[in-house]
C-alpha cells in the first residue's frame with residue numbers, strides 16, 4: 001500500500017505542493033494566513049509574549065526552518081537573531097521590508113515596525129501572493145483571489161481607523177515603533193521616550209520630554225507591555241500599555257486587524 005502511494009506520487013506529473021511557510025511575528029503570520037486561506041496555515045516563530053527584537057531560535061525551530069518551503073519575515077532590522085538562521089537554512093525567503101514597503105527612518109536606521117502602516121500591509125499581501133504563486137503555480141488563482149479579499153479587508157479597516165483616530169491630543173510612546181501608524185493617520189505623535197528598543201532613554205531625552213509636557217505639547221504617555229513603566233511613570237500619569245507586535249495574539253488570519261484595532265482603540269483615548 002505504502003509503495004503504491006509512493007509510486008503514485010512519483011508518477012504524478014508536476015505535483016505541486018502547498019509550501020510549508022514559516023513566519024516571524026503574529027501580524028506577518030496573519031497576512032500570510034489570509035493569502036493562503038484554506039490552502040494552509042503558516043507557522044510562527046515568535047513565542048507568546050516574546051520580544052521580537054530578541055527573537056532567538058530553539059534548535060527545533062532551526063530544524064523547522066530547514067524544511068520550510070518559504071520563510072516570510074520582516075527582515076534583519078527587526079529580528080537580527082533570525083538573519084543568520086534564515087541564510088543558513090537555505091530555505092527560500094521573502095524579506096518584507098524589501099517589498100514595496102514605505103519606510104520610516106529613525107536614528108539613522110530603518111524603523112522595522114512597518115506592519116503598522118496599512119499601505120504596507122496591502123503591499124505585503126501582494127508580495128506574499130506573488131511569491132507563493134511562483135512556488136506553487138497550481139494555486140496561483142487562489143492566492144491572487146485571497147490577496148484581493150485581504151486588501152479589501154485592510155482598506156475597510158483603514159477607513160474605520162482613520163475615522164476613529166481624529167482629534168487626538170499629542171502623545172508619546174515608550175519607543176518610536178508607532179511612527180508608521182502616526183504618519184499614516186496624521187497623529188500628533190511626539191515619538192518615543194526611548195530612541196530604540198535596546199537602549200534605555202537618555203537623560204537629555206527625558207529632560208526634553210519633561211519640557212514638552214510642561215508646555216502642553218505631550219498630553220498622553222503610553223508605556224509598553226514589554227518594558228518596565230517605572231521610568232515613564234515619573235513623568236506623569238500613564239495611559240494603557242501598548243503592544244506593537246501583538247505577541248499575545250494567536251497567529252490567526254485576523255491577528256493583523258486585531259492588533260491595529262487594539263492599538264487604535266488605545267491611542268484614541270488620548271483626547
Ligand SMILES: [Zn+2]
Pocket residue numbers: 053113177197244
Ligand atoms: Zn519594537
